[in-house]
Amino acid sequence: MSAHQSQSLVTINTLQNLKAKGEKFTCLTAYESTLANIISQAGVEIILVGDSLGMVIQGHESTLPVTMDDLIYHLRNVSRGNVNSHLMADMPFMSYATKDAALLNAGILMQNGAHSIKLEGGHWICDLTNTLAERGIPVCAHMGLTPQSINRIGGYFVQGRDTDKRDEMISEAKALESAGASLLLLECVPSDLAKEITQSLSIPVIGIGAGVSTDAQVMVIHDLLGISCLEKSPKFVKNFLAENDSIQSSVKAYVKAVKEKQFPAEEHTFF
Ligand code: KIV
Secondary structure, three states, rough: OOOOOOOOOOOOOHHHHHHHHHOOEEEEEOOOOOHHHHHHOOOEEEEEOOOOOHHHHHOOOOOEEEEEEEEHHHHHHHHHEEEEEOEEEEOOOOOOOHHHHHHHHHHHHHOOOOOEEEEEEEEEEHHHHHHHOOOOOOOOEEOOHHHHHHHHOOOOOOOOOOHHHHHHHHHHHHHHHHHHOEEEEEOOOOOOOOOHHHHOOOOEEEEEOOOOOOEEEEEEEHHHHHHHHHHHOOOOOOOHHHHOOOHHHHHHHHHHHHOOOOOOHHHHOOO
């Protein structure tokens, strides 16, 4: 237990129990210590040290330039500020391109404070997921819009709108659960597909742009605070600071809105 942890750490079991009880939980990104402390104190169950840092911290146009060294630097800072949230670390682009690379890099992230790691992909990451899970590393599989594949996808579009893609995503989600994934994250998918996947899995499903029916929601902290260089925010984003007078109260309002199923509302949802 670190110096900050007088309350018990949120574990994969905690999240699994919340799903079993039908209670929603929250995830927020953080990249540094002070905001990590505020987010954890506000009761956010998971802090994600996301490779979105490439865009919101480093100013790149995509997440692709983020390196293991970048991720480790931000993870260590977040870890020092965290109180008792579960710390999830993104595996950067190409850091899990082979099984050997995945084992090495996931191990390094765990040794630098992560409690779980997140990988983007479907069927192709099943084998990796199994290998990591068998070695004691909880995996969150990120499906739907996977920003590390932006050059192949061709843009930030909603995924799973046609029947073939939809069936494929349901089958991939089930395969990832069978392979040993502890969590699934769905980004930018129609809400009815996210609902079907959430109901057909026993592991918790976290959504962003995936409607209100997933077990949990994730947001990028900059979006929650309305800080953006973009002219137009994505549909699924809500600026909580616009209705609150501090960062602390904005994060607490996000937690409350998710738990009470007020966020995401219809206006933030793809159908
Ligand atoms: O890197 C990140 O912040 C993410 C979230 C958008 C889910 O993957």
